Amino acid sequence: KWIQLPEGSTGNGIRFNQAGDMFVADYTGHNILKIDPKTKEVSVFAHEPRMHQPNDIAIGPDGTLYASDPDWKNKDGALWRISDEGTVTLLADDKGTTNGIEVSPDGKTLYVAESRQHRVLAYDLSAEGIANERVIIEFEDHNLDGMRCDVDGNLYITRHGAGLVLKLSPTGEVLRSIKL
Numbered sequence: 592k593w594i595q596l597p598e599g600s601t602g603n604g605i606r607f608n609q610a611g612d613m614f615v616a617d618y619t620g621h622n623i624l625k626i627d628p629k630t631k632e633v634s635v636f637a638h639e640p641r642m643h644q645p646n647d648i649a650i651g652p653d654g655t656l657y658a659s660d661p662d663w664k665n666k667d668g669a670l671w672r673i674s675d676e677g678t679v680t681l682l683a684d685d686k687g688t689t690n691g692i693e694v695s696p697d698g699k700t701l702y703v704a705e706s707r708q709h710r711v712l713a714y715d716l717s718a719e720g721i722a723n724e725r726v727i728i729e730f731e732d733h734n735l736d737g738m739r740c741d742v743d744g745n746l747y748i749t750r751h752g753a754g755l756v757l758k759l760s761p762t763g764e765v766l767r768s769i770k771l
Contacts, residue, residue, distance in 0.1 A: 600622065618646060622635050643662040651716070668687060693738050713727045
């Protein structure tokens with residue numbers, strides 16, 4: 592065991608910022624935890640009791656965190672922005688079952704996988720929030736889960752029910768399908 596989370600916390604998505612700090616989505620505690628890998632000190636970086644269960648985290652080039660927040664029971668979810676000081680702002684609360692989340696390398700686009708709706712959304716990012724929602728790809732079946740971008744802005748998306756990882760262009764064109 593490398594580290595023990597505080598009692599009552601359950602970790603899910605994990606990301607590291609440019610400084611090497613580790614952030615963990617704590618879905619039972621409604622927190623984003625921050626862990627110093629050198630000292631193993633765990634602190635609550637952000638807490639938001641209105642969160643259903645923060646699931647995955649993305650970090651923009653400016654250090655801003657974004658969290659998906661699915662409500663599995665009601666098949667919907669929310670999106671949150673967390674400033675580098677830990678201030679939490681609701682971006683949207685009327686989404687599908689938000690799960691995987693990622694920011695493009697240039698920091699201009701936020702991608703969100705709606706797991707049970709089988710689609711990936713893209714938003715324009717700005718200091719004011721998100722705008723210009725668009726569906727970049729949609730599937731007939733199999734839930735979506737985590738996703739990441741490569742340095743060229745291509746997305747890697749898990750379709751866990753299908754046993755696949757897809758490589759997509761930033762516009763949603765399937766470039767490669769990797770069977771697991």
